[in-house]
Amino acid sequence: MCRNAFAEKGRGKDEMVTQEEAERIATGFMGAPADDDEYGWTMQEFRAGWLVTDKWDEGAPMAGAGSYVVERDSGRMLHFPSYIEPALILADYDEVADEGSPLREPLR
Numbered sequence: 001m002c003r004n005a006f007a008e009k010g011r012g013k014d015e016m017v018t019q020e021e022a023e024r025i026a027t028g029f030m031g032a033p034a035d036d037d038e039y040g041w042t043m044q045e046f047r048a049g050w051l052v053t054d055k056w057d058e059g060a061p062m063a064g065a066g067s068y069v070v071e072r073d074s075g076r077m078l079h080f081p082s083y084i085e086p087a088l089i090l091a092d093y094d095e096v097a098d099e100g101s102p103l104r105e106p107l108r
Helices: 019-030 086-091 093-099
Strands: 041-046 049-054 067-071 077-080
Touching: 019 041, 019 049, 019 067, 019 077, 041 086, 049 086, 067 086, 077 093, 086 093
Parallel strands: none
Antiparallel strands: 041 049, 049 067, 067 077
């Protein structure tokens, strides 16, 4: 599933994704709103976009769960494996960006 499935139509290719649009993209791929009791998630802004993590995975990350990024420049949502820690994504995104896999379908 591409970014345009969730993004507003008519945007120029050089326009950056807004936080509101990133929230729509994340909601679409995560299959639930951020405040959902079962499948909720959090979103943290950083230089390259927004880090998205499952609320159920906070504090004691589950092996294999990983995290996600909505890229500011492209609107793509990428999944990062659990061995790429969220702190590393936030600190050095350019070094780990190639480890992310674009999501094509919603998770739920």
